[in-house]
Amino acid sequence: MSRQAPRHRLRPWGRAARGAAVMAVLVGAGMPAVAEPVAVAARFDGPTTRYPHGALGDDVEFTTLTVTMDSGAEVSVHWARDVVFEDTVPLLADVDGDGAPEIIVTESHAHQGARMAVYRVDGEAVRLDVATPFIGTRFRWLSRIGAADLDGDGVVELAYIDRPHLAKTLRVWRYDGAGVLSPVAELAGLTNHRIGDEVIEGGIRSCPGEVPQIVTADANWSFVQFTTLEDGALRTKHGDPYRGAESLADALICE
Numbered sequence: 001m002s003r004q005a006p007r008h009r010l011r012p013w014g015r016a017a018r019g020a021a022v023m024a025v026l027v028g029a030g031m032p033a034v035a036e037p038v039a040v041a042a043r044f045d046g047p048t049t050r051y052p053h054g055a056l057g058d059d060v061e062f063t064t065l066t067v068t069m070d071s072g073a074e075v076s077v078h079w080a081r082d083v084v085f086e087d088t089v090p091l092l093a094d095v096d097g098d099g100a101p102e103i104i105v106t107e108s109h110a111h112q113g114a115r116m117a118v119y120r121v122d123g124e125a126v127r128l129d130v131a132t133p134f135i136g137t138r139f140r141w142l143s144r145i146g147a148a149d150l151d152g153d154g155v156v157e158l159a160y161i162d163r164p165h166l167a168k169t170l171r172v173w174r175y176d177g178a179g180v181l182s183p184v185a186e187l188a189g190l191t192n193h194r195i196g197d198e199v200i201e202g203g204i205r206s207c208p209g210e211v212p213q214i215v216t217a218d219a220n221w222s223f224v225q226f227t228t229l230e231d232g233a234l235r236t237k238h239g240d241p242y243r244g245a246e247s248l249a250d251a252l253i254c255e
Contacts, residue, residue: 004092004198012197019196027152027254029037036121036123037070037071037073037090037121037123037124038070038101038121039068039069039070039100039101039103039121039126040069040070040092041067041068041092042065042066042068042090043065043090043101044062044066044085044087044089044090045062045063045066045076046064047048047060047061047062047065048061048062048063049061050084051084051086051108051110051231053086053108053139053141054179055086055141055165055193055195055196056087056088056195056198057197061081061084061108062087063084063085064076064077064078064079064085065077065078065090065103065119066247067090067103067106067119069124071251073124075124075125075126076121076126077127077128080094081110082099082109082110082111083107083108083109083110084107084108085107086106086107086114086120086247087105087106087144088198088199089110089179090104091103091104091105091146091147092104093099093148094155094156095118095156095175096120096156096175100121101125102118102119103110103118103119103120104119104144104146104147104158105117105119106142106143106144107131108134108141109134109137109138110188112136112138112142113135113136113137113138113141114135114142115133115134115135115139115142116131116132116138116142116144116160117129117131117132118130118131118158118159118175118181128244129187130175130181130227131181132160132181135162135163138158140163141163141164142160142162142163142164142171143157143161143192143193144160144200145160145161145170145199145202145203145214145216146159146203147159147175147204147205148206149212150172150204150214150229151211151231151232155174155176156174157172157173157229158172158173158174158175158181158230159173159214159236161173161191161192161216162186164192164193164194165191165194165195167188168189168190168212168219169187169190169193170186170188170227171183171185171231172184172186172234173240183227183231184232185229186234188219188223189218189219190217190219190236191215191218191219191221192217192248194219194221200214200216200246201216201217201248201249202217202248202251202252203248203252204252205226205251205252205254207255211230212228213225213226213227213228214226214228216248217247217248218242221239222242223238223241224238224239224240224242224247224248224251225238225239225241226251239251
């Protein structure tokens, strides 16, 4: 698995806040499908400068999440005010275990900062399913890592770095299958993004016969870190010295 792509690219399947208006709009549809529509790709649209944070290198964020279905139809979720998508690319991952992917993003509120959100395909629309709380302060961001069954219990966890330039804290939440996210564990001293960089580094290393490992850097960008979830706690260990972005990209590769 390689590091995450720069902003604005498509990511193929392979991975309502108070005071904000969200709506789902059918952009283009073909003939009705017999089977339930499945998301196969997603992108951000609707560039805006209404939230000039600049964590990802410029003042442009996005108002719209557009999802492409396996039928070729596209549906969009649009934040008309208060909230923007402050992220590189949407991440597709099967969060609820039904075999079809959900869409994981970071979005930010004008006054409350960032949160991680999960959107799902619902018929011929896409809707907000569940989200973590907003951080609580404007211009405070989180960089999402990914989703996997980190502890082997059959339930998917989602991971992100809370304020990768300040708090540098890994947080893990569990999706319980009923549309609820519950906090599981946290660990300080880790990061995966530097201010102004358009790429989020690292991810989740899932190799056959091994427990999934969260791959980040340590807080000082000195070492590659491998973190696992065991018995409800996060445990981390040093890998090789960090020598640039390829260090984390290489660490994601299964040998």
